Amino acid sequence: QQPVQSPQAVILREGEDAVINCSSSKALYSVHWYRQKHGEAPVFLMILLKGGEQKGHEKISASFNEKKQQSSLYLTASQLSYSGTYFCGTDFVNDYKLSFGAGTTVTVRA
Amino acid sequence: DAGITQSPRYKITETGRQVTLMCHQTWSHSYMFWYRQDLGHGLRLIYYSAAADITDKGEVPDGYVVSRSKTENFPLTLESATRSQTSVYFCASSGGGLTGANVLTFGAGSRLTVL
Numbered sequence: 460q461q462p463v464q465s466p467q468a469v470i471l472r473e474g475e476d477a478v479i480n481c482s483s484s485k486a487l488y489s490v491h492w493y494r495q496k497h498g499e500a501p502v503f504l505m506i507l508l509k510g511g512e513q514k515g516h517e518k519i520s521a522s523f524n525e526k527k528q529q530s531s532l533y534l535t536a537s538q539l540s541y542s543g544t545y546f547c548g549t550d551f552v553n554d555y556k557l558s559f560g561a562g563t564t565v566t567v568r569a
Numbered sequence: 570d571a572g573i574t575q576s577p578r579y580k581i582t583e584t585g586r587q588v589t590l591m592c593h594q595t596w597s598h599s600y601m602f603w604y605r606q607d608l609g610h611g612l613r614l615i616y617y618s619a620a621a622d623i624t625d626k627g628e629v630p631d632g633y634v635v636s637r638s639k640t641e642n643f644p645l646t647l648e649s650a651t652r653s654q655t656s657v658y659f660c661a662s663s664g665g666g667l668t669g670a671n672v673l674t675f676g677a678g679s680r681l682t683v684l
């Protein structure tokens with residue numbers, strides 16, 4: 460069952476912040492975040508394994524709330540290089556396969 | 570070269586024809602996956618494999634067949650292609666590792682058009 464991501468798209472000016480949400484109707488074991496540039500393959504950003512844990516990648520961080528069955532990705536002081544489509548991937552049963560959301564397209568403008 | 574490679578990168582075929590997309594990885598990763606990517610649907614899992622000779626269905630397996638006779642190869646076959654199978658197909662692999670640390674590395678993708 461695919462997780463639900465919101466918003467579908469966001470447009471930012473350089474230096475602005477954004478939040479991308481990922482929620483599930485089933486209990487989550489872990490949440491992955493990937494970024495895909497246009498015409499390229501998705502690339503791993505970070506994984507969150509515990510409730511409330513936060514991780515960071517450059518000025519991109521994420522949180523994972525087990526009780527609410529959701530994760531949020533925070534883009535802080537966005538840069539042009541942050542443009543792309545962000546996917547959350549969820550693991551429900553400590554399994555090795557991931558179900559991905561529909562993605563959030565982020566456009567950062569100068 | 571080390572990594573995960575897909576072939577062909579682009580393919581145009583006709584309805585009813587058989588098509589095979591190849592995936593090869595050089596890391597000896599245990600786990601391999603096939604996803605399709607369509608606008609509005611993100612990445613949807615077609616089939617996956619935990620090891621040679623072990624495969625299982627994902628979210629959208631209908632119309633597809635896979636095999637894994639060798640750890641490094643995981644071909645995906647469309648036995649009778651339909652227009653709804655026009656998509657970008659991504660192969661991925663994972664070493665598994667610690668619990669929950671199943672980070673996926675994706676191939677460059679195969680863009681398939683069925684006319």
